[in-house]
Amino acid sequence: MHFRYASKENISIREINDEVLKSSGGSWDKPPAYLVWNDYLRQRRDAHISDNRVQECWGFKDPRTLHTLPYWLEANINLEFVGTFRHPGAVIQSLKRRKNMPPVLPTLELWKYYNLELLGYLDTFKFPLICFDKAPNAYWRDIRELVRLLCLPKITDVTFDFFEEGLRTSRQTGEENEFVDAESMSIYKQLLSRAIDAVR
Secondary structure (H helix, E strand, C coil), X not given: CCCCCCCCCCHHHXXXXXXXXXXXXXXXXXXXXCXXXXXXXXXXXHHHHHHHXXXXXXXXXXXXXXXXXXXXXXXXXXXXXXXXXXXXXXXXXXXXXXXXXXXHHHHHHHHHHHHHHHHHHHHHHCCCEEECCCCHHHHHHHHHHHHHHCCCCCCCCCCCCCCCHHHCCCCCCCHHHCCCCHHHHHHHHHHHHHCCCCCC
16 A cells, blocks of 8 residues: 655645634634535535545545544545644744734733634543654554554555654744743643553
């Protein structure tokens, strides 16, 4: 089986998810109260799934899926879930470096919203969870453990592009805690307690 590990976000998936959120009166940074989708969006989803059926195993990565998952579940395909998360302060620092991003307080509230959804789905579907904040060597160990848990081909002679080192803007120096409240830290600690740790 030809297999290549990568985690670059799929542009088509992102566009589909954005359309579902827009049709529901929301967006990635203004999650809708409930989801609405139509036959056109069903056709877009099903066409994307059909295009990938030639692959024995395929997947995608897009944080918006935390909001649009019911839309994907409607397709009734065989899904395996994987979750990932970052320290809330690291997310704030990352977004502050971008243009036209929400200020700190809305960003923190958005982080809570996303990660409370993640915890809820974790309770429902019991999937592996990865912490992005680890040092590279520890992160790779956890990725290899994830591969084992999902019964995927072992990682050998594979070119990785799971992340770019330049994206790691926080090194747990204390600066990342500047705008983080107790509720956010509680959510973060819950995620940490349930994450894969290959050295445990």
